[in-house]
Amino acid sequence: MSLIGLTIHPATAPDRAELDTLLANIIQAVERAGGLPVLIPLGLNDATLRKLYARLDGVLFSGGGDIEPAHYRADAHPAVGGVAPERDRVELALVRWVVADSKPFFGICRGMQVLNVALGGTLYRDLASEYPGAPKHDFYPGLPYDYRSHAIQVEEDSLLSKILGEPVLAVNSLHHQACHDLASGLQVAARAADGVVEAVELPRHPFGLAVQWHPECLPDAPEMRRLFEAFIAAAGANRD
């Protein structure tokens, strides 16, 4: 079985109950897709983190609070919340390693933003105050996590398109930030109608895909399950 490392939020996260729920859904989704999930703890030094990383067949970057804006050369912003410096340190290192080593990875929500920032891209710190038209993408709290609040258009010929099998579909949306300048090497794989980037991928990588929505909260949707299955399959191929 493919050993899949999952990044985690700190116990001190202000919205810990919500993040616990999302992480539990990811654990279930990885298990159902045939993977063996293991949580990557915070607090390891670089050498120990690297040893744990070396055992993993794939890394899944989970959702969570905002990245410290200094990591993408931006100032503080009142809407930025849940910053966890140790989590930033661990995940930024892991992104650089999976990219350098061509190890399969899958990013979800914050995971997509971490990917972009680690490779040199920037973020909208807050869509409501920084993005033209102030589109609403933070359908929480108050709505169920599986509420599909907006559509996405998937890029033709992308890995995402091959997995999902349809050019337009509705997704859930639990984020207030989004990719701004895309890191060099990354390609947009899907956008919302307002232009907000909803998925990115790393071409010529065995499996380098990240989505802004939460497929783990849509476990009954075959196309969302296929995202996890394709990732686990790539991780298995990487091990063999």
Ligand code: MN
């Ligand atoms: Mn969205």
